[in-house]
Amino acid sequence: MKRKEFLKTSSALVAGSFLSPLHHSAQSKEMVRKNWAGNYTYQAEHLHEPRSVEEIPALVKKLELQKPLGSRHCFNNIADSPLNQISTQHLNQIVEINEEAKTIKVEAGVRYGDFAPELHRRGYALHNLASLPHISVAGACVTGTHGSGVNNGNLSTAVAALEFVTPEGEVVTLHREKDGDAFNGAVVNLGSIGLITKVTLDIQETFIVRQDLFQELPLASLQDHFDEIMSSGYSVSLFTDWLNDQVSQIWIKRRVEEDTSDMEDDFYGAQAATRDLHPITRLSAEHCTEQLGVPGPWYERLPHFKMGFTPSSGEELQSEYFVPRRNAVDAIMAIEKMGDQIFPQLLISEIRTIAADSFWMSPCYQQDSVAIHFTWKQNWAEVQKLLPKIEAELSPYGVRPHWGKLFTLDAKVLQSLYEKLADFLQLTKTYDPQGKLRNAYLNDTIYAA
Ligand SMILES: Cc1cc2nc3c(=O)[nH]c(=O)nc-3n(C[C@H](O)[C@H](O)[C@H](O)COP(=O)(O)OP(=O)(O)OC[C@H]3O[C@@H](n4cnc5c(N)ncnc54)[C@H](O)[C@@H]3O)c2cc1C
Incomplete structure (x- = not known):
């Protein structure tokens, strides 16, 4: 089955409920198990839940097809296996x-x-x-x-x-x-x-962070001052619904040093928020980390959402695309042109920057990047029609998708974007000569012939 069809089929199983409590030993397929968003139902026959690291070597050796499972937050089939999933939830010390x-x-x-x-x-x-x-x-x-x-x-x-x-x-x-x-x-x-x-x-x-939010940044300011705006804090996020020629919110997270002062109310034409905000402005900010410049520990300010509360919206899909940061403004403007098509399926978009790294399969391999993220309504039938259009708009700018989110990019195109792919495939062969970790996701992306 082709990747697009596979995702389409699996999304027909959407039910939006959370997993039932799981037991310790291997579980049979009869218990329907889903990812965090509820848009994907795992197909693995068995779920194994080892209690300690010491159990792992014997367990994996005895199993045929297998896949590690983390906290289930991916939106696609990357964490699935036709036979065995091995949950790491008890490996938590x-x-x-x-x-x-x-x-x-x-x-x-x-x-x-x-x-x-x-x-x-x-x-x-x-x-x-x-x-x-x-x-x-x-x-x-x-x-x-x-x-x-x-x-x-x-x-x-x-x-x-x-x-x-x-x-x-x-x-x-x-x-x-x-x-x-x-x-x-x-x-x-x-x-x-x-x-x-x-x-x-x-x-x-350890360090202390404050986050200051601004609303309604004119798009023209973003075009003219993208680098200054994204460099105005230790971590900066833009939220937009691609409408009205403006960015709806800017979240500026600054490390609090002795000389950190309050920001002016006007930031490149955006106005300082006067209340706590959820990225989706109409939602309550109760689930969000503290704002309005109140200093707090790094782990309670760098994430947007609090531990112990549902992050984001919950019933949603996500896609995210990386382009080299030098292409950020052009890529953003290309998506802005599609605002009318995107908005009906969108909950919110976020734009972030990521520094280059050295990992062969990282979307940011050797290039400073900007990531354009989409939190979608849980309507795969419509979203899957939009993704190829977005991917086509972004392709002149060197687009790479987030591995854990939804995308439709052709495998050949995807493979051509990773110059170290051949070395990576050799590495996977060294560690997994029998292909026990293969699944539909890997077969449809990096292994597709
Ligand atoms: C609400 C929400 C917000 C998000 N925000 C962000 C964000 O800000 N930035 C961002 O980049 N992404 C974000 N994501 C995506 C998310 O971070 C990634 O999908 C991430 O991979 C989730 O980790 P997980 O443990 O849930 O992985 P899973 O979905 O459980 O597994 C993902 C992959 O990791 C492998 N894996 C898991 N554990 C192991 C292990 N022990 N050994 C080897 N392989 C393992 C699995 O086999 C699978 O291939 C968000 C997702 C959600 C639902």
């Missing part, structure tokens, strides 16, 4: 904080929001977070998940070392300093090299 090396080692299934408060209490921080703290560390890193900030690489750039178990049961550890190419190939790996058990992340002295 802090292993150690190494104050000398300035690193934290965690079990791979832990969610950022679960260990960030302890890290802060010990005086440390990560460099950045995604819009939500609810996602697993390994799941985020293998798909190139990112936050914003012109100088901030995606979340994988904090990875100093990885421990994973190949489907043959071999335990492999790769270090950024020692393992050069293999490390650069292995971090953003789309779930194709093994089950990551432990991740070592760089940490730094």
Whole structure:
């Protein structure tokens, strides 16, 4: 089945409810299991839920087709397997904080929001977070998940070392300093090299952040001052519905240093918000992290959404496209022209920046990037008609899709965008010679002939 048909078929199963509680041992397919958004029903016959890292080598060795499963926040079939999914939800401990090396080692299934408060209490921080703290560390890193900030690489750039178990049961550890190419190939790996058990992340002295929001930025200001606007804070996000020649909200997250002063009420023609806002302005801001310039720890300001609350809208689909940052304004203007077509299916769009990295399969490989994100209404029949049009508009600008969201880009085009793909395929063969980690997603993208 072609990728488009596959996604279409699976979206026919949409039900919008959350997973039922799961039990410890392997589960049979009769229990319908969905991803976080409820738009995709996993097809795997069995769900395994190991309680400890020590169980992994024997488990993966004995299983045939298999796939690690994180916190289920991807919108496509990347985390599925025809036979076995292995949930990492119980691999959720802090292993150690190494104050000398300035690193934290965690079990791979832990969610950022679960260990960030302890890290802060010990005086440390990560460099950045995604819009939500609810996602697993390994799941985020293998798909190139990112936050914003012109100088901030995606979340994988904090990875100093990885421990994973190949489907043959071999335990492999790769270090950024020692393992050069293999490390650069292995971090953003789309779930194709093994089950990551432990991740070592760089940490730094903890820091305080304030977020100041502005509303109704004239599009002309964005065109003329894109770089200044996106550089006006440590992490800056724009939210837009592509209507009225304006950006509806700007979220500026600044690290609070001694000389951090209040911002003026007028920011390139946008006005300072006078109340807390949800990115979708009509929704209550109760689920959002604190705003109006109130300082708080990094982990309670860098994400837009609070741990313990539903992030974003809940019943939604998502797509996201990266282009080199030098093409940002042209790419944004190309999408702006499609505003009337996009708006009926849209909940909100977000524009962020990500610094270049060295990971072969990262959409930001060796290029500073801008990401144009779409939170869609859960209406796949219509959204799937729009994606090829958006992809066509963005193609002159070197578009690459987010691996964990919905896209329709042709496999050949996709493959041509990754200059290290051949090396990556060789790497996956080294670690998974029998192809036990293959699934429909990988067959339709990186392995498609
Ligand atoms: C509301 C919402 C907001 C989001 N915001 C952002 C955002 O701000 N920025 C952004 O870039 N993305 C964002 N995303 C997308 C999300 O971050 C990614 O889809 C991410 O991959 C989710 O991690 P997960 O653990 O849920 O992965 P899953 O969906 O569970 O799995 C994703 C992939 O990771 C693999 N995997 C998981 N665990 C392991 C492991 N231990 N070892 C090896 N492979 C593993 C799986 O096999 C699969 O291939 C958002 C998603 C949602 C639902």
